[in-house]
Amino acid sequence: VHWDTKMQTAISDLEVRNEEVTGYMYYIKYYFENSLSEDSPKNTTEEPISENFVTVATTRPETMFGDKAIAVNPNDERYKNLIGRSAYIPMTDIKIPIISDERCDMEKGSGAVKITPAHDFLDFEIGKDHDLEVQNIIDKYGKLSGDSVPKSLQNIDRLEARKKIIKELKDKELLVKEEKIKHIIPHGDRSGSILEPMATKQWFLDMDSMASEAKEDIQNIAVFPQNYIKIFNHWMNNIQPWCISRQIWWGHQIPVWYFDDNHIYDLEKYNSYKKHGTNYLTSDYGQINKDNEQFSKNA
Numbered sequence: 634v635h636w637d638t639k640m641q642t643a644i645s646d647l648e649v650r651n652e653e654v655t656g657y658m659y660y661i662k663y664y665f666e667n668s669l670s671e672d673s674p675k676n677t678t679e680e681p682i683s684e685n686f687v688t689v690a691t692t693r694p695e696t697m698f699g700d701k702a703i704a705v706n707p708n709d710e711r712y713k714n715l716i717g718r719s720a721y722i723p724m725t726d727i728k729i730p731i732i733s734d735e736r737c738d739m740e741k742g743s744g745a746v747k748i749t750p751a752h753d754f755l756d757f758e759i760g761k762d763h764d765l766e767v768q769n770i771i772d773k774y775g776k777l778s779g780d781s782v783p784k785s786l787q788n789i790d791r792l793e794a795r796k797k798i799i800k801e802l803k804d805k806e807l808l809v810k811e812e813k814i815k816h817i818i819p820h821g822d823r824s825g826s827i828l829e830p831m832a833t834k835q836w837f838l839d840m841d842s843m844a845s846e847a848k849e850d851i852q853n854i855a856v857f858p859q860n861y862i863k864i865f866n867h868w869m870n871n872i873q874p875w876c877i878s879r880q881i882w883w884g885h886q887i888p889v890w891y892f893d894d895n896h897i898y899d900l901e902k903y904n905s906y907k908k909h910g911t912n913y914l915t916s917d918y919g920q921i922n923k924d925n926e927q928f929s930k931n932a
Contacts, residue, residue: 638775690742699770836878
């Protein structure tokens with residue numbers, strides 16, 4: 634989901650304001666397993682691949698500690714021989730596989746893409762298809778955290794961490810180059826802050842059935858101008874599940890409660906528990922201790 638680090642809540646796609654900004658594409662060396670160590674003499678070529686490393690291009694180097702793979706397009710002749718090998722995440726001793734996926738854009742950056750399933754929407758989809766782990770390395774406040782993050786970067790804001798990472802990559806001659814670019818950055822329409830793609834537990838509406846009905850109904854409606862029907866159908870054909878839960882109260886609360894064992898209780902079970910006044914309610918989900926009132930309300 635899109636996570637707003639300022640408002641401290643998930644938001645839906647409709648609450649996202651995409652803005653074109655000036656930024657940088659960073660080209661970073663990922664050394665192969667069994668290649669020269671990072672302390673050995675460096676190959677200074679700007680070619681995307683050498684005998685020792687592959688160059689990965691990214692606009693978000695701060696997320697690399699959550700990388701679970703490097704992906705290349707199977708049709709990219711430059712990288713065919715790399716598929717199945719492994720490389721190390723820079724500044725760490727963490728080894729990740731090199732995989733192939735047709736969704737990798739051969740023309741963008743170096744053509745070799747870091748896959749960070751927890752902090753990028755496309756990476757999440759690629760990760761699911763390749764059974765990659767989803768590991769958050771940025772917390773809800775936008776700070777780096779987790780076992781894979783170097784101690785010197787723990788609890789540092791993601792944007793400040795980026796500066797420190799780039800400096801260290803330069804010092805270790807792991808940064809091939811920086812390329813100034815224009816790209817789209819999502820912002821919260823209420824907070825104005827940069828949103829963080831994040832893997833969190835939320836409630837979603839399945840939009841497929843509603844989209845199917847809407848496509849049928851639009852045939853009986855006069856639309857002006859006519860080209861908007863094409864735009865509408867494109868939207869319906871590419872509709873995504875709608876995130877309806879929030880961590881702050883902007884609207885009606887979802888009638889679901891949580892128990893301390895992470896089990897979920899709907900309104901019917903909750904009312905039954907209150908009505909009978911028993912110490913425990915036994916259900917398929919386990920027992921609820923009434924005396925301790927251990928329910929917590931979902932946003």
